[in-house]
Ligand code: NAD
């Protein structure tokens with residue numbers, strides 16, 4: 356039976372790959388094609404082994420691959436053959452000129468829009484899947500629909516809310532799917548086409564349609580709210596450390612208020628990941644552009660507190676270890692920005708390790724998935740960092756353990772064995788409050804958690 360629609364994703368990364376795999380899995384009547392300029396990534400997808408670790412992804416991929424899901428480097432052909440184009444490319448922070456370090460760098464976005472116009476050959480719906488500054492759809496329309504253009508492109512915003520590590524569950528059973536379009540006849544038709552795709556597996560009550568600008572802003576605002584909660588609880592954790600209040604007790608007491616809720620109140624060494632900081636800075640830049648300086652300052656503090664949290668973690672380590680870590684072996688347990696991913700983008704472990712290395716510590720990194728990322732992130736310290744698959748080998752002979760990722764398996768390590776193989780006094784700095792601090796203390800460790808009383812001998 357011929358396919359009823361040809362769907363394309365430009366971008367086969369953490370969003371494009373899983374999103375299209377789940378879409379193909381649920382819409383057998385559609386042909387789903389994913390293109391990328393990264394030939395290695397495309398080869399990995401085509402081999403049936405995703406290019407990154409994401410629980411459940413391989414099974415979904417293998418069900419749909421070469422049935423109604425294809426991957427290719429031929430971007431032009433992909434554009435030509437598609438009815439609907441999801442643009443899922445990366446939108447990094449600008450590193451040069453005006454807005455450097457804050458604004459989104461939209462040069463790749465613009466290049467993609469021009470490529471779509473060049474190869475389209477007929478009318479198409481273009482969907483913003485990437486996270487973008489509000490009003491990007493207007494710039495996109497300026498490029499795609501120039502005066503006198505023969506082909507019409509309808510632009511729809513459909514931001515993605517998946518979190519890494521739970522991407523498949525988030526895509527299969529999303530809290531909501533947001534689809535924003537222009538309030539014109541053709542705009543509404545385009546929105547309806549995207550609604551119809553998601554309605555194959557998403558409860559219609561969870562499909563929310565809005566105007567295009569609300570959709571673009573909602574994505575930035577949702578990430579800002581989530582990150583804000585983490586900076587809020589981290590700031591309270593600092594008060595706990597000064598006052599002997601316990602952050603777990605305080606977070607529980609706050610989160611049981613049904614108006615507040617318990618999620619995103621886990622204090623930590625700081626949030627990481629490719630998007631929270633990027634998206635907040637992007638929103639801050641936008642606020643300043645519109646003259647909303649107090650609003651910009653408010654949201655910027657979420658990022659400032661996060662940097663402070665990472666710096667403070669390292670300062671506490673150094674102070675506890677007699678004000679020097681020179682030549683001291685420190686085992687870093689976990690380098691990924693969160694558990695269940697090998698992704699290290701903007702991981703707090705990068706900043707923590709860099710600072711420790713600058714203080715001339717000997718850093719040994721272990722992580723079940725993220726050692727390749729760690730090697731790349733710490734490449735400038737080549738020769739000063741060791742990478743170990745086995746956490747026991749990493750810990751042997753070290754003065755301290757720093758728990759930087761909440762991998763559940765770190766709870767089950769034999770800490771008696773680890774303690775015996777370490778230099779004394781042996782320290783644990785638990786940046787995720789993952790471990791049982793009282794048990795560790797009883798074994799002989801000096802234990803420092805986040806927002807917790809220190810347990811020292
Ligand atoms: P990514 O870097 O993993 O993937 C982007 C892919 O786009 C890369 O493989 C890159 O080679 C490809 N690409 C770039 N320019 C291209 C072009 N001109 N033609 C073809 N391919 C091109 O990024 P990601 O994590 O998937 O994020 C993509 C977007 O989604 C970002 O805007 C991000 O903010 C947003 N987002 C990410 C997540 C997440 O969990 N990672 C969640 C929600 C939203």
Ligand code: UGA
Nearest residue numbers: 515516517518519585619620621623626627628630692693
């Ligand atoms: C986040 C959002 O949760 C997604 O909805 C969004 O789509 C995505 O960003 C994006 O736009 O990229 P993600 O970054 O994959 O997803 O992971 P999260 O689970 O949100 O964690 C982000 C960081 O916050 C991690 O470093 C995590 O360890 C930390 N975190 C999370 C805390 O420190 N405390 C918490 O209570 C929760």
